[in-house]
Amino acid sequence: MSETPNKITAEIVAEHGLSEEEYQLVLEIMGREPNITELGIFSVMWSEHCSYKSSKKWLKTLPTEAPWVICGPGENAGIIDIGDGQAAIFKMESHNHPSYIEPYQGAATGVGGIMRDVFTMGARPIANLNALRFGRPDHPKTRHLVHGVVEGIGGYGNCMGVPTVGGECEFDKSYDGNILVNAMTVGLASTDKIFYSAAAGIGYPVVYVGSKTGRDGIHGATMASTEFTEATEDKRPTVQVGDPFTEKLLLEACLELMATDAIVAIQDMGAAGLTSSSFEMASNGGVGIDMNLDAVPQREENMTAYEMMLSESQERMLMVLHPGKEDMAREIFEKWELDFAIIGKLTEPDESGTGHMVLFHKGEKIADLPIDPLAAASPEYDRPWVPTPARETLKPSEVKAPDNLMAALKTMLGGANGSSRRWIWEQYDHMVMADTVQRPGGDAAVVRVHGTKKALAMSSDVTPRYVFADPVMGGRQAVAESWRNLTATGARPLAITDNMNFGNPQRPEIMGQFVGACEGIADACIALDFPVVSGNVSLYNETNGTGILPTPTIGGVGLLDDVSKTVGVGFGGEGQAIVIIGETAGHLGQSQYLMEIIGRDGLSADDGAPPNVDLALERKNGDFVRAEIISGAASACHDISSGGLLVALAEMAMASNMGATIEDLSGASTPIHAWAFGEDQARYIVTTSDPEEMLERAEKSGVYATLAGTVEGQELTIGTAHSISVAELKDVHENWMPDFMSHPEAH
Amino acid sequence: MKACVIVFPASNCDRDMQVALERSISKPVDMVWHRESDLTGYDLVVVPGGFSYGDYLRCGAMAARSPIMAAIKKHADRGGLLLGVCNGFQVLTEAEILPGVLMRNANLKFICKDVELTVERNDTAFTSGYATGQKITTPVADHDGNYFTDDETLKRIEGNGQVAFRYAENPNGSINSIAGVYNERGNVLGLMPHPERLVDSELGGTDGTPMFDALLNYSGKVGA
């Protein structure tokens, strides 16, 4: 083998993030010392990002099956059957670190990457969501990061013409040095036109399409690689710049080609670009690939094999075509003004049964790697972990009541975490494609399945402070809240994608959070028939030894058979009755009230345990509510989550510009602030014009339901003593974010 | 009435427009690729919204230099109906078929929300379904919707009655709150808001429908 300019030293191995044991394994697999290109390939294939080495063991415990699941985790995205020969394909992915370094491009390329994951499988993306977590509002970088991230997400999604219909955004000091940007895409495909990554057909052409390859994002390995390039100019940034215009063309070109029968396999080039896409296709198909790097479309001069294999240039795809279809395919890509190059062919496995990745560059064979051993031997760790110590439940009597109930409500609705996110979603085109039936602002977005009366509901949820206090319960709660948000629109929840954002897994207490969250998620998925079909893990989210709050973001998708049945969160109409489904005990541990009004940070044990999640109760109450919506009995619905009953009521009032008179149902064991702000789970508020009948049906179903009041006037009134105008609430609710963001910001 | 929608690389409201037109016309509306050069036979040509050429350089600038533009100009010159929405409006101004330019929104942000428009006149092919002075709701969704002209042009278009719609509350800094303009002859309309997004009560309103109904039932002289 030629082109091994440097001896592989211990430094170079370390720079590539491989441990000594891992390097020993490399030597065993290769039967010789690897050259630098080969080492680079091992390093990215075995990176945490590509190999899931710390998380694999636990991800395997998540339930992934249901009769409607067509494809669970393992492919680019998960697939569920939504009837009539149609499938929903979706996934969530993080771009945390790049977004911190360069918020606009980091977030933009995150959105671009997740959309490629979805359209690689044959789906047209029909909706995007984004779950964002920033540091405390007064941290000097926060504003700049919010600005850049939101603009980047909008910049990419808007140009693609895919509506961004929902998400979350929270501020907490644990994210000061490590923000979270999780992007989710939901796509629509025909069940008989789904594309997978397994390569097949010895001799079949391997084709590269999309943008040219540059030296973008050649990560930590950059330093090592600079030794091999002539380029000694300014140190190359590792930030990739997204080109949504090219991605839009790539989307259209791919879908056009997918409508023919030319494609055998297809895989987008995401993290670790050409390396991971080619290895994945080959290893899933049990074949080898001979690849000619000279044929790779290149944006820069004198690129080395190492650089080409590790580049993370965006907007590229790799495909295996049926022989003879090359010209037809080329024509399509040229029509869309994209690069198209045949860069290799599939080869037979060797005698031992493994395919080989053989790379040629400038007429020489410069790398030869056995594919299966590399993939099979990819490390899997059983990292030590300790369970998070259990916390005592905080009694309502241990939490101070506010001086003024409505003033407390106003503070919560007008605070960093309780205020409206309109400032964000108005920068996203959330209506393009003209199928957005429920826009951002409610519980879940509802997007019609084009040309049908069906619709998909989607939402992203997690309450990190709960997960921190009790990872198992917090994991359950995230799934339950997602399920509730879908239910509240009338949709039948079908499946989730998860994005596990955690700190350093080498610390046992962080690993314990991860293990606990997986357990909780699994419990909830089983109890709610709500399997995991795709997901992503992002570890090492920490700065200076402090991890972020554990944040397993759950992206849920549900189905409405008849979109005309959906309801929103705005009160159904003047004079209608307000019914609370589920029991209010007044749980204040880890509540928003405790954080915002009492000023606790949730980090110490005496902030209490998070609310208990009774999954059987969730299911019973949710099924009841959904039936009431679908039958037309419920005219509006909102689940009760952060902030409790009073916040939920206020949100319904603000969404409809209608007031309400609510009976004070607090009591000795549930004082009014616990009743108003407690975060007991499995609860919803609905409005109806026939409360007696609804209560009767509830009783028959064994569902706890209470007639709580009436929609009327312009004020939100509780009992006789507490009242505030809806306009006043709306004013603080709508203004926090625009005010906050209007201050000038520097990088 | 025969209608078509032009498709540029990265047009993205093309399908929405087609759906809205077909809803009113009840017959198929063609999609025409920007490399085509002939639009004879069409009564109505629509340049849809989107991000043609990524909105790079200036919004609509590169699309305005596409092969199809000569045919579009010809169509307008012979009196054919021409509608440009959002990016389509930007393309038509860049091509100098309509006066003025669309600059960055004054707050430099993409703005997506429902806005209220006032219909300035209802004696055109586009607006006969509305009343003059009527307020209608239509979403805007753009980054560069800030309409601008020099004083002289402004005087001229105001004097000629070329202003088609005005924002009730100016969202983006447009001069005189202008949301849409006609050419002098009145057969070409460009506007930033998206009437095609509100033609279905399931999506929150139908204030766009009268425009498409009026267009597609238009019996005045079209073309030559």
Next chain:
Amino acid sequence: MKATVHVTLKNGVLDPQGKAIEHTLSGLEFKGINEVRQGKFIELDINETDPAKAREQIDAMCRGLLANTVIENYEIEIIE
């Protein structure tokens, strides 16, 4: 042959980006800023080696695409 083109807004044309920069800079405690205008700066590398011809070509590109002469001025500089 390398060349650059500066595209600037004509006098009297509102410049929202410049205005916004000015506003933000002032907010960031940069005092004494009278005006900020933002323009575009385009670097071209073309095959033509004759400076006069190159200028001619680039002028055509400016009129044809790079500048919107309704609101923008442009200035060409041939570098080498």
Next chain:
Amino acid sequence: MKATVHVTLKNGVLDPQGKAIEHTLSGLEFKGINEVRQGKFIELDINETDPAKAREQIDAMCRGLLANTVIENYEIEIIE
């Protein structure tokens, strides 16, 4: 005192705008174009009259707002 700032993408950073312009120019029958890169050009008018101090101030503005130093380079020119 007047000054200009040129903000350009660092070497090797993808320039989608430049690429699209190049592509369109080629489509408009301008042949022989090797590369187009697009940058920003900012004209400032500030009160400071001492050139050295002005440069210092503008440098701070560049780092703080005008340029994104992760992917962009900037160059300051003091005019008068």
